[in-house]
Amino acid sequence: MQARVLKYGMVFILPVLFLVGLWQRGLWSYAPLIFAFGIIPLLEIFFAPQERNVESTESEMRLADKRYDFLLYLVVPVLYTMIILYLFALKQMNLHGYEITGLTLSLGVMLGGMGINVAHELGHRKTRFEQTLSKMLLLPSAYMHFFVEHNRGHHKNVSTHEDPASARFNESLYHFWLRSLFYSFISAWNIEKKRLQRLGKSPWSFENEIIQFQLIQIAFWLIIGLGFGWFILAKYTGAAIVGFLMLETVNYIEHYGLQRQKVTDFRYEKVQPIHSWNSNHVVGRVMLFELSRHSDHHYEPTKKYQILDHHDQSPQMPTGYPGMMLLSLIPPIWFAVMNPKINNLSPTPP
Numbered sequence: 001m002q003a004r005v006l007k008y009g010m011v012f013i014l015p016v017l018f019l020v021g022l023w024q025r026g027l028w029s030y031a032p033l034i035f036a037f038g039i040i041p042l043l044e045i046f047f048a049p050q051e052r053n054v055e056s057t058e059s060e061m062r063l064a065d066k067r068y069d070f071l072l073y074l075v076v077p078v079l080y081t082m083i084i085l086y087l088f089a090l091k092q093m094n095l096h097g098y099e100i101t102g103l104t105l106s107l108g109v110m111l112g113g114m115g116i117n118v119a120h121e122l123g124h125r126k127t128r129f130e131q132t133l134s135k136m137l138l139l140p141s142a143y144m145h146f147f148v149e150h151n152r153g154h155h156k157n158v159s160t161h162e163d164p165a166s167a168r169f170n171e172s173l174y175h176f177w178l179r180s181l182f183y184s185f186i187s188a189w190n191i192e193k194k195r196l197q198r199l200g201k202s203p204w205s206f207e208n209e210i211i212q213f214q215l216i217q218i219a220f221w222l223i224i225g226l227g228f229g230w231f232i233l234a235k236y237t238g239a240a241i242v243g244f245l246m247l248e249t250v251n252y253i254e255h256y257g258l259q260r261q262k263v264t265d266f267r268y269e270k271v272q273p274i275h276s277w278n279s280n281h282v283v284g285r286v287m288l289f290e291l292s293r294h295s296d297h298h299y300e301p302t303k304k305y306q307i308l309d310h311h312d313q314s315p316q317m318p319t320g321y322p323g324m325m326l327l328s329l330i331p332p333i334w335f336a337v338m339n340p341k342i343n344n345l346s347p348t349p350p
Contacts, residue, residue, distance in 0.1 A: 005067045005285050008306075011075070014110050015082050021106060022089055029102030032109050040283050041323040049280035049316075053309045062306045069130075072289070075118045076133050082110055083140055086239070087224065090232045104235050108242020111141045116247045117288055121305050123147050137215075139220055141243035144213035149188035153299050159260045159275040160268055165248075169342060170255040171329040176252045177245065246325075253277060253324045254294050257342040258315070273299050273311035274345070280310055284320030292321050315345060 016029035055060065062068060086107050090100060119137035122130045123146075131147075138144045150165070157163035164183035166175045192210050193203040201207055226235040258275050260268040279285070279292035290305040295314035297303065317324050318337060328334050 001127065004062075005065060005071070008068070008071050008289055010286050011071075011114055011289070012078065012107075013099055015078050018082055018103075018106050018110065019085075021103060022085060025093075025095070025099050027102070030101045030106060032106035033102070034108050036113060036287075037322050037326055041319065041326065043283045044281045044320040044323060047282050050285075051280050051310045054307050063304060065306075067199050068304070070308045072118050072122060073252060075114050075200055076136055079110060079115050079137065079140065082107060083236075087228045087232060087236065090235060091228050099338075100235060103238045105242060107236075109246065110241040111239060112244030112246025113288070116141055116143060116146070116243060117250075117291055119146070120150065120291070121289055123151055126290060126302075130286045134313075138159060139217060141240045141247070142217050142221075143244045143247065144217060145185050145188035146247070147213075148191055148209055149184050152191050153184075153187045155271075155298065158271060158298055159255050159258045161253075165251045166255040167252045167257065170335065170339070171256075171261070173249060173252050173328045173334070177248050180248050180251060214222065248323045249328060250291070253317070253321065253328055256338060258345075271298050273314040276314065277317050278310065278314040278315040279320050279324070281317075281323075283322030284322055288321060292317075 013035065014032045017035055021029040021031050033247045074136065084101055089095065089103065095103070115137040119134040122134035122137070124129060125134075135144055135147055138146055154163055154165045157166070159166050163167070164180045164187055167173075171179075189203075189210050192208050196203050196205070196208060204211075206212065221237075226237055228236075242346050254277055255275070256277065258277070260271065260275055263269050273295035276295040276298045278295040281292065290308045291297070293308040293310065295311050299311070318341075319327075327337060
């Protein structure tokens, strides 16, 4: 039973490799990046996908085991420690340009792969403590509006053209980045605006969470700029960009080309496992706290990561998330692999 919990601690390989990069410098500064997008995709070639679901009795045991939650909570201090070490390294160490680039990319991988991913899981929890941790993990990537848009927008509109975070058939990753980055923020603002209007309050008030988030993010960036200098702030901003582009790339692969059908002029069919791409590749599943069992997550959004299920009817990715993310960077190859899979689904995309 202990191994079933501790396997999710594999994600902490990334900060360990980051520390090695700080210590050894040189090409070691790229170690987390190489591990995430080199080693893991190779490992997934040799490990077969596992479709086994958790039995009901085991599911109850996993839900009662607080160690699954503790691993999520641990990401917060670990990630902020890595950020502080990165800032001091750039300020105090005589680093070559390629070493700074390696550390920046590696930190970005952790901001996205650890920070935003765990923020996503905790953002679906009901306690104020866990939701606060979620926001803390979104802050370093300047993506706190995700907390509003994802939970109250994306899950409602997923796999429709009303959802900026659902990639459309034949849409390239780069076009999707621009569309989702802009319209996801607009969607988050509109969601908060409507909430406040229902309460008879102005959206231009400090009760608007989006305004709160922007002020917090500005303060965070100012602290870094004033404390470490504007050059280091610019480098850190590069890491933050890598972090939120990783999130948007994951958004792209999770719903690419899948479309819910309208049952009336104003209503879509209920979200089903067929409306999200799924991956049972075990290494990616463990490293990402089961995020790749995304079909079940959208089918039951409040379900904790340790008990997410495989659904036979959900469309399956040919590899795990890291491999699919790399594939998405080359649109012609992505379309050649994924479009035939979508055309074989029923109904076919519009």
